[in-house]
Amino acid sequence: MATSMRKLAGCSTCIYFASSRFSTSLPFRKITPNKFKGKQSSRDWVTRQLNDPYVRLANEENYRCRSAFKLTEIDDNLRIIKPGGIVIDCGAAPGSWSQVAAQRIQLKSKHDGTQKEGMVIAVDLRDIEPIDGVTVFANSDFTKSETQSKLLRMLDNRLANTVLSDMAPNASGNREHDHQVISELCLSVLKFSSQVLESGGHVVCKLWDGSEKKKLLSVMNRMFETVKTIKPDASRSDSAEIFLVGLYFKLRKK
Ligand SMILES: C[S@@+](CC[C@H](N)C(=O)[O-])C[C@H]1O[C@@H](n2cnc3c(N)ncnc32)[C@H](O)[C@@H]1O
Structure with missing residues (x-):
């Protein structure tokens, strides 16, 4: 996991976004984590997070998790x-x-x-x-x-x-x-x-x-x-x- 993005333990959908590398400001285009190096499963997880409207909303409203x-x-x-x-x-x-x-x-x-x-x-x-x-x-x-x-x-x-x-x-x-x-x-x-x-x-x-x-x-x-x-x-x-x-x-x- 990249050091600039912390995935919180205990819930596969919980993240804090701490980096503009993962900017979520493009609502209609599928975003892929170009600079994220890692296993394919991790890349898939990041891609899904970046394209999830509830993840973006949680980020905007300062909730710790989309839940x-x-x-x-x-x-x-x-x-x-x-x-x-x-x-x-x-x-x-x-x-x-x-x-x-x-x-x-x-x-x-x-x-x-x-x-x-x-x-x-x-x-x-x-x-x-x-x-x-x-x-x-x-x-x-x-x-x-x-x-x-x-x-x-x-x-x-x-x-x-x-x-x-x-x-x-x-x-x-x-x-x-x-x-x-x-x-x-x-x-x-x-x-x-x-x-x-x-x-x-x-x-x-x-x-x-x-x-x-x-x-x-x-x-x-x-x-x-x-x-x-x-x-x-x-x-x-x-x-x-x-x-x-x-x-x-x-x-x-x-
Ligand atoms: C899906 S996460 C909860 C997300 C949380 N509702 C939120 O919105 O941030 C599930 C949590 O259940 C906790 N959990 C599982 N078994 C537990 C147990 N026996 N006692 C206390 N917590 C437990 C896990 O540690 C994990 O953090």
């Missing part, structure tokens, strides 16, 4: 992020979902006059560079009980309004195996959510589509008033990625 626009679209449509709310972002690195969540709890809070502080907690296996308005909990495996206990301590008896998971394992290339692993991550998120969500709260879980979807949807249908499966425009059409969204958590006893 920001997946959450933006989900929230624009379903209003899952509440003014002054508490959001837990699982698998948050490099941090674009947390950036969106932090902006939205603050902006919405100012807009509706509640002026509540809100909180976003970003947890990931990997390191996360600091993000304004976000409590970073890095280098931690979300599925471990010690991580979840620490999250509970961070909540300090408050309930979360929204739990987000864009967690994904490193793809092994075996689609069924990867599907099973990400399904386990989803189950772990749902189990944790049932402990921390307020009544009426929401969950978003990334899944690579496959045989376990039915089981996950059935678990979610028991937990939430409404369950939706969403493929945002920003999600690449050649990816098996979908998002399971649970709206209005209904199990919490008052």
Whole structure:
């Protein structure tokens, strides 16, 4: 990888552009990385990034990753992020979902006059560079009980309004195996959510589509008033990625 362009670990679509060598100012012509020397697969990756409108937009709007626009679209449509709310972002690195969540709890809070502080907690296996308005909990495996206990301590008896998971394992290339692993991550998120969500709260879980979807949807249908499966425009059409969204958590006893 060229020294002037850093590909962030943990997500194949996340980059910071730090060089005019990769100028993205020509919207209608396919751009190829002429001066980029590397393996063909790396050249293909760079070419795809340079020609992706969401990568350009992320760069322009200072999001760490194009994934920001997946959450933006989900929230624009379903209003899952509440003014002054508490959001837990699982698998948050490099941090674009947390950036969106932090902006939205603050902006919405100012807009509706509640002026509540809100909180976003970003947890990931990997390191996360600091993000304004976000409590970073890095280098931690979300599925471990010690991580979840620490999250509970961070909540300090408050309930979360929204739990987000864009967690994904490193793809092994075996689609069924990867599907099973990400399904386990989803189950772990749902189990944790049932402990921390307020009544009426929401969950978003990334899944690579496959045989376990039915089981996950059935678990979610028991937990939430409404369950939706969403493929945002920003999600690449050649990816098996979908998002399971649970709206209005209904199990919490008052
Ligand atoms: C697609 S990236 C997330 C991108 C992020 N939503 C953003 O917008 O910047 C998936 C992340 O899930 C994290 N992850 C995978 N398994 C995890 C686990 N068990 N605990 C915590 N994070 C995990 C990976 O380290 C990776 O950073």
